[in-house]
Amino acid sequence: MNRIDQAFSKKKGVLNIYFTAGYPALEDTLRIAKDLEDAGADMLEIGMPFSDPVADGPTIQESSQQALENGMTIERLFEQLKDLRKEVSIPVLLMGYVNPIIQFGVKQFCNKCEEVGVDGVIIPDLPMQEYLDSYQTHFKQKGIHNIFLISPNTSEDRIKEIDRNSGGFIYVVSSSSITGAKKGVQDGQVEYYKRIQSMDLDNPQLIGFGISDKQTFETACNYSDGAIIGSAFIKKLMQGSDKDSIKEFVKSIKGIK
Template identity: 55%
Template sequence: MNRLLTLFQQKKEKVLNIYFTAGFPRLNDTLALAEAIQEAGADLIEIGIPFSDPVADGETIQKANTRALQNGMHVALLFEQLQKLRDSVKIPVILMGDVNPMLQYGTEDFCKKCQEVGVDGLILPNLPMDEYLAEFKPIFDRYGLLNIFLITPQTSEERIRRIDENSAGFIYMVSSSSTTGSTKGISKDMEGYFSRVDQMSLNNPRLIGFGIKDKETFQQASAFANGAIIGSAFIRAIEESENPSLAAKDFVQAVLE
């Protein structure tokens, strides 16, 4: 069974997903960071594929993308770095990014490589659902990959239910219509949206992202969903550290303490 499905069967609440950009802060930090995140107690790792024009990302992750690309990160190198991933990392790992790097690499080859290195799913925010269902789902299924869809406060109930019907793994609940990296925390409007979706009794687990930055906001988000995703705050915690792996452990442990 896919590791994501196993995770959500075994853990129903306070699931912590940590996002970081591949090749950041240094080119060869990717595997060491994944190991540190697991060791600190996170449940799920989301690795961003750097792209020159990332979708919906705020300034922090945009800068991380730029730095990773300047460091020399690219898709083929990422797969090389992940070759020994499953020797040490046992928790689920998903890749997140623009659909274009996958298309440029070749969808079939990309998905095959994901299976080889032990990637469990993909988040491709700019891949339309109809296109995914018609063209990509058979390939994803062939290689055991789950596609994770995003919803926002503006997503209609009809679309949310359609996403739920065509999903496995989890649904990524974007907390607001802004970009990633908000430091304002969780507002009453967000809580209303979380509650509305919660009351829909969806089949899939939900993780809340955007604006989740510390123990307090993680706990708040987890009250309305199965857990949350932290990205920009984690990036800020490791970006200038002399020991990114140690900084990663400290950050995750502080969220979970």
């Protein structure tokens, strides 16, 4: 069984934390992954930096730019992750954009994901039909879940179609904005969460965008299987990326003293 499926079969309130590969320093990727698991994260989402990250806000854009300047590439990331499963046991996803993956080679990308132990990918700008027509076979052969996103503007028919063609979980974007753009739970978001919850979808759901602290995490968990935190953690890394700082951050989200 895929590690993502195992995680959801064991618990609710899954905490998935995003960080950018090669940030703050080029060789920090595996260390931060291990520190996050040790601190209590349930799932990891490693960002593959890209020069035009359309879904990302200024905080993640800044980290991506720094990572690129540090020399991070998809090739280097896979080199860094070759010992991933010696250090990390929780599910790991890669998040990125479709052009660099196509340039790397989709089949080769899937092969490398399987080789290092990556469990799923999030590619916000990959159209579902293109995935189904051209790439699904490669992903399924290697047991890699492709995670689709929905937003408040996604119709119920489209959500059901995404549910039918998803694996792992559905990424519920909390608002129609970029990452890190809003803080707290905005008017109308709870109604949106309730609407998705009432659809009784086959796949688990994680809520992302605007999840930044214990309150927003707990609110998301009330209406889904957990949540994704990105920009808030990157901001923490900007202040300090040592093991104790990472542990403090995860504990603050989970309300652990």
